[in-house]
Amino acid sequence: MTAVPAWEPHRPRSPRPIRSIELSCCSAYEWCSEGGLYFVLRRAGDGYEETGRGIYARAREVWDELTEEHARRHRLAKSKDL
Numbered sequence: 001m002t003a004v005p006a007w008e009p010h011r012p013r014s015p016r017p018i019r020s021i022e023l024s025c026c027s028a029y030e031w032c033s034e035g036g037l038y039f040v041l042r043r044a045g046d047g048y049e050e051t052g053r054g055i056y057a058r059a060r061e062v063w064d065e066l067t068e069e070h071a072r073r074h075r076l077a078k079s080k081d082l
């Protein structure tokens with residue numbers, strides 16, 4: 001189990017647009033890449049927050065942890081509505 005790093009406000013760091021690759025269950029999280037690095041994006045108020053920015057393998061561990069936690073909450077709620 002990987003500890004999820006702190007969320008921080010998302011700021012694009014490259015002149016190229018970020019690439020959204022995958023949406024998690026309920027669109028809770030977005031798997032993105034920018035400039036060869038990967039990270040997880042989530043909506044926060046009017047903007048976005050990101051976490052886990054890094055190489056694919058490391059960022060993907062954070063993604064897996066977050067999406068598994070999301071799935072656990074579904075199982076606890078025994079419902080598709082969170």
Ligand SMILES: [Zn+2]
Pocket residue numbers: 025026027070074080082
């Ligand atoms: Zn869901």
